[in-house]
Amino acid sequence: MKPTVLIYSNTKPQSQSIKTELTNKLNKHQIEIVDEREQPDFIISIGGDGTFLSAFHHFEQYIEHSRFVGIHTGHLGFYTDWLSDEVDAVVDGLLNASDQSVSYPLLNVEIYLEDGRCKKMLALNEFSIRSTMGTMVSDVYIKDHFFETFRGDGISISTPTGSTGLNKSLGGAVIHPRLDAIQMTEMASINNRVYRTLSSPIIIPSDEWFTLKPENTQSAILSVDNQSWLNYEVSKVTCQVAKQRIHFASFKHTHFWDRVENAFIGRKQSL
Known part of the structure; x- marks a missing residue:
């Protein structure tokens, strides 16, 4: 057939x-x-x-x-x-x-808005959030455990195939897509005696997830791959390896x- x-x-x-x-x-x-x-x-x-x-x-x-x-x-x-x-x-x-077929992992992105709505998407490359005015501040959780408070330009969370894009330009590792993992990299984080972050890429497996709880996102740009949104009032964003995969011939x-x-x-x- x-x-x-x-x-x-x-x-x-x-x-x-x-x-x-x-x-x-x-x-x-x-x-x-x-x-x-x-x-x-x-x-x-x-x-x-x-x-x-x-x-x-x-x-x-x-x-x-x-x-x-x-x-x-x-x-x-x-x-x-x-x-x-x-x-x-x-x-x-x-x-x-x-x-x-040959399959690659995807990123499941859930953007929770202050008005109670939730925008659910899949990413082939990455999710990113960045400030357009001043410093972006966001609490970072790994598997619901508070990890750090980020201050800087923004954060990127990428798939293995997306690790060669924005993630790589931020100093992240290139990950083989046979690994079901995602990676978080920081954009120009502020690190001094008062404010500290790990200031290093973080790679987590499929049974863990990142949760970002940013402050005042009215001046932030949220992006999923090549799609972007401005002026979203966001309460939190969760990112995890998706159950779905993309399949190539x-x-x-x-x-x-x-x-x-x-x-x-x-x-x-x-x-």
Whole structure:
């Protein structure tokens, strides 16, 4: 039985051209293309990592049952395995795909507002909160135990795949996605004789969680991956490894450390 496919693309001319080419070749092989109202076997993202993140959030309801395929037309394709000239290979992979997949952990984010509402989301990369005016102050709890009071610019909590993004720029560790863990890193924490934090990245397992209880969040920016909100009055935020995972098609999937090397080091020149 042939798979069903959902295509998600950005609006750039190159991506739209690839989408048209892919659509024609899928139709030629009688592979059904469905719209977003129907759960597909594969979700194909065409663009860069920003497009992939948008596809992840747009089709979050399908992540436990659909496998993702990324075709790269952007500047840095950390989640995209295929190049724009490999459309034929993508189609062949779909035709011969097994039921196997490669899965990565996600971050469950629950944002509790002062008015009693709770905003629940999944993050592929990270959750972050940062002040736009002055110092941000937040109590930090680990598994409901008070750990420290943070003062500084902000806090990031990332997944293993997200550990290569904002987390890495803040001095956090790069974590292999086979580990079900999340990591908290501080943004410009204040440490002196009066105020102290651990001032180091903290990595916790899936059966523990971070709770942040920030003061006065009216001037704070809250972000989940590439989505941001301002002027939320937040009472607390909890972050834990999610029960759900994202699944990638296994007919071509770049090894995690190869992704890291390609993104940050580059292939070594032979002497």
